Amino acid sequence: MAIEDLVPSEYSAGFITDVDSETIAPGLDESVVRFISAKKSEPGWLTDWRIKAYEYWRQQTPPTWAHVHFPEVDFEAISYYSAPKKAGEGPASLDDVDPELIRTYEKLGIPLHEQETLAGVEKKTPVAVDVVFDSVSITTTFKDKLAEAGVIFCPISEAVRSHPELVQKYLGSVVPQRDNFYAALNSAVFSDGSFVYIPQGVRCPMELSTYFRINAQNTGQFERTLIIAEKGSYVSYLEGCTAPMRDENQLHAAVVELIALEDAEIKYSTVQNWYPGDKNGKGGIYNFVTKRGACRGARSKISWTQVETGSAITWKYPSVVLRGDDSVGEFYSVALTNNYQQADTGTKMIHLGRNTRSTIISKGISAGKSQNSYRGLVRTSPAAHGARNYTQCDSLLIGSESGAHTFPYIENMNPNAIIEHEATTSKVSDDQLFLCQQRGIDPEKAVSMIVNGFCKDVFRELPMEFAVEAGKLLEVSLEGAVG
Amino acid sequence: MNLLEIQDLHVRVADQLILKGLNLTVEKGSVHAIMGPNGSGKSTLASVLAGKPGYEIESGEIFLDGELLNDVKPEVRAQRGVFLAFQYPVEIPGVSNMEFLKAALDNIAAARGNQPANTVEFMKQVRSIAKTLDLNPEFLKRGVNEGFSGGEKKRNEILQLLLLNPHLAVLDETDSGLDIDALQVVAGGINHYRNTDNGVLLITHYPRLLDHIVPDRVHVLADGVIVRSGDKTLALELEDKGYAWLTD
Numbered sequence: 001m002a003i004e005d006l007v008p009s010e011y012s013a014g015f016i017t018d019v020d021s022e023t024i025a026p027g028l029d030e031s032v033v034r035f036i037s038a039k040k041s042e043p044g045w046l047t048d049w050r051i052k053a054y055e056y057w058r059q060q061t062p063p064t065w066a067h068v069h070f071p072e073v074d075f076e077a078i079s080y081y082s083a084p085k086k087a088g089e090g091p092a093s094l095d096d097v098d099p100e101l102i103r104t105y106e107k108l109g110i111p112l113h114e115q116e117t118l119a120g121v122e123k124k125t126p127v128a129v130d131v132v133f134d135s136v137s138i139t140t141t142f143k144d145k146l147a148e149a150g151v152i153f154c155p156i157s158e159a160v161r162s163h164p165e166l167v168q169k170y171l172g173s174v175v176p177q178r179d180n181f182y183a184a185l186n187s188a189v190f191s192d193g194s195f196v197y198i199p200q201g202v203r204c205p206m207e208l209s210t211y212f213r214i215n216a217q218n219t220g221q222f223e224r225t226l227i228i229a230e231k232g233s234y235v236s237y238l239e240g241c242t243a244p245m246r247d248e249n250q251l252h253a254a255v256v257e258l259i260a261l262e263d264a265e266i267k268y269s270t271v272q273n274w275y276p277g278d279k280n281g282k283g284g285i286y287n288f289v290t291k292r293g294a295c296r297g298a299r300s301k302i303s304w305t306q307v308e309t310g311s312a313i314t315w316k317y318p319s320v321v322l323r324g325d326d327s328v329g330e331f332y333s334v335a336l337t338n339n340y341q342q343a344d345t346g347t348k349m350i351h352l353g354r355n356t357r358s359t360i361i362s363k364g365i366s367a368g369k370s371q372n373s374y375r376g377l378v379r380t381s382p383a384a385h386g387a388r389n390y391t392q393c394d395s396l397l398i399g400s401e402s403g404a405h406t407f408p409y410i411e412n413m414n415p416n417a418i419i420e421h422e423a424t425t426s427k428v429s430d431d432q433l434f435l436c437q438q439r440g441i442d443p444e445k446a447v448s449m450i451v452n453g454f455c456k457d458v459f460r461e462l463p464m465e466f467a468v469e470a471g472k473l474l475e476v477s478l479e480g481a482v483g
Numbered sequence: 484m485n486l487l488e489i490q491d492l493h494v495r496v497a498d499q500l501i502l503k504g505l506n507l508t509v510e511k512g513s514v515h516a517i518m519g520p521n522g523s524g525k526s527t528l529a530s531v532l533a534g535k536p537g538y539e540i541e542s543g544e545i546f547l548d549g550e551l552l553n554d555v556k557p558e559v560r561a562q563r564g565v566f567l568a569f570q571y572p573v574e575i576p577g578v579s580n581m582e583f584l585k586a587a588l589d590n591i592a593a594a595r596g597n598q599p600a601n602t603v604e605f606m607k608q609v610r611s612i613a614k615t616l617d618l619n620p621e622f623l624k625r626g627v628n629e630g631f632s633g634g635e636k637k638r639n640e641i642l643q644l645l646l647l648n649p650h651l652a653v654l655d656e657t658d659s660g661l662d663i664d665a666l667q668v669v670a671g672g673i674n675h676y677r678n679t680d681n682g683v684l685l686i687t688h689y690p691r692l693l694d695h696i697v698p699d700r701v702h703v704l705a706d707g708v709i710v711r712s713g714d715k716t717l718a719l720e721l722e723d724k725g726y727a728w729l730t731d
């Protein structure tokens with residue numbers, strides 16, 4: 001039995017929902033941007049904001065510095081808006097939702113009814129969910145309960161109408177329209193996503209989560225998430241995503257912006273399980289995402305935890321700008337690639353304030369013929385006296401045909417800063433597998449046990465029920481990594 | 484029926500013939516010592532019994548309880564009761580010993596159609612075995628063999644032997660690298676494991692282990708075949724004369 005022998009992995013979320021959708025013709029020009037804006041009854045400032053982004057994007061070319069290889073994306077072949085048709089207009093209550101959609105989420109283990117729980121796991125506290133299907137939000141649960149605490153949790157398209165002053169103040173304030181090619185594209189055509197506002201001093205009474213699903217063919221998904229934590233507030237937010245199995249590649253270019261004011265804390269967890277393509281590398285999602293948090297206030301804290309198992313290509317660097325004195329940024333990541341998947345992921349920690357601290361723990365697992373890169377930047381400004389960073393970056397190879405790469409960048413402009421970097425690369429050895437087998441454990445279980453052990457430091461950071469999910473997900477994603 | 488029956492076994496490793504017609508019978512309730520100079524094929528025999536990939540049986544048969552073992556997967560052999568204490572136990576960082584032991588026990592139980600062990604009972608049992616082997620319970624929380632000294636690794640192998648309680652124990656130089664106190668602890672563990680229903684294949688380079696574990700038979704392996712078998716007095720003879728008189 002050699003570790004090299006590969007068989008396809010099973011992607012259980014790969015089914016297609018047969019639902020009547022309104023989808024615009026492929027291609028992108030100003031009229032498409034205006035169409036999307038009109039569809040969402042947006043105010044003029046936002047339409048203009050989108051157009052500006054579009055005009056910038058039009059003049060740009062996609063970045064090529066990441067360690068990923070794929071045929072050029074034909075942006076004219078993508079449809080930029082698709083939404084399941086609703087029975088009527090007006091606020092979406094669950095009764096308005098196509099039963100086919102409800103069944104879709106049941107199959108995926110996502111509760112649309114408030115009394116239910118996540119993926120069959122017993123929970124004491126419920127989770128509020130915003131559910132985004134292609135370009136629109138289907139429903140948001142527990143809205144009333146959250147409103148009692150003053151928490152706003154709604155689709156961003158709704159927030160544009162109900163809380164325009166907040167959206168206008170913060171949208172693009174962390175990730176500007178011109179940040180990068182995909183962020184500009186997203187700014188022009190973003191469809192839906194979640195908006196979260198936690199008022200001063202409020203500890204959000206439950207976990208918030210958004211579940212993204214791509215269903216329609218040849219459509220891109222461009223969601224936009226904005227989370228604002230006022231002084232002394234706290235929120236834990238989870239994000240999950242899946243897509244059907246299709247032979248064509250599909251584009252997902254999201255932007256997430258987090259703002260933490262004085263003493264506020266945002267914990268953002270992602271379990272990314274977009275369709276990774278088949279065992280020969282056909283199909284799968286191109287996941288080109290810009291996620292950034294701003295620790296604006298003193299002693300604020302932003303923590304990113306991600307478990308990335310899906311997507312054909314991942315290009316993603318959840319980052320933290322540490323402006324407030326004594327603010328804290330964290331990045332905990334597990335990125336697993338199998339078959340022909342490629343991931344180039346990591347973080348940026350930008351230290352601007354005094355005594356700012358950041359921690360980066362990255363665990364990359366490469367199996368099959370996949371390529372897995374960590375790319376991370378730690379920068380300290382001249383003013384960031386007493387800044388500290390600790391980076392630990394571990395790679396685990398399964399088999400001998402996969403690649404692991406590490407690209408750490410350090411730009412230290414403060415002589416007082418302390419920056420530590422540790423990196424290891426290890427391999428699941430035949431001897432380790434044989435030891436497990438000799439103790440009665442089959443090789444697939446053995447690999448999953450070894451990989452789970454390798455990821456322990458990151459899983460610890462996930463909310464309980466997600467940690468269980470993540471463990472299971474790794475097992476599924478690794479199926480076939482040993483034969 | 485004999486516990487283990489090896490008939491005319493020829494084994495090839497990396498295109499080199501290592502075992503060249505080995506015959507051996509182990510009865511239930513007995514301890515057979517395998518001795519011999521370095522490179523004679525002792526570890527190869529242990530590996531092939533456990534089904535290690537890369538150890539190709541060219542001809543001959545291995546029977547466990549009368550059933551042919553030649554093409555059985557390693558994990559299935561383990562589930563049927565073959566246990567190998569490794570000469571050089573490998574480390575598995577990140578997987579705690581406790582977790583590893585539970586996975587082993589549960590997988591073997593499942594293969595036999597039994598329920599997994601109760602976690603609390605299991606932990607009690609593991610801790611009490613660790614105590615008899617002078618292993619600090621803190622070791623159980625660490626990664627499998629991670630940062631263990633040579634002696635600790637060997638004691639950890641015996642801990643697994645006592646916990647999994649296999650049918651046939653193949654112990655590959657479990658005594659090497661142990662000081663006299665550790666040797667006594669390990670020997671005590673092996674003696675505790677022995678009963679009338681199981682068997683031990685005790686591979687050792689040094690006759691001194693046999694002062695602590697009295698074998699029923701002693702075999703000398705040289706260049707891939709057994710060149711001499713006898714009772715425990717053969718071990719004493721080897722201590723006096725070395726191996727050269729047998730292999731020349």
Ligand SMILES: Nc1ncnc2c1ncn2[C@@H]1O[C@H](COP(=O)(O)OP(=O)(O)O)[C@@H](O)[C@H]1O
Binds near residue numbers: 519521522527
């Ligand atoms: N994996 C291997 N690849 C190549 N040769 C091996 C391998 N394992 C053992 N050998 C060779 O087989 C012979 C027997 O080795 P081994 O069984 O380890 O002997 P012992 O345990 O008696 O010292 C030696 O010549 C050794 O070099």
Ligand SMILES: [Mg+2]
Binds near residue numbers: 527
């Ligand atoms: Mg040996």
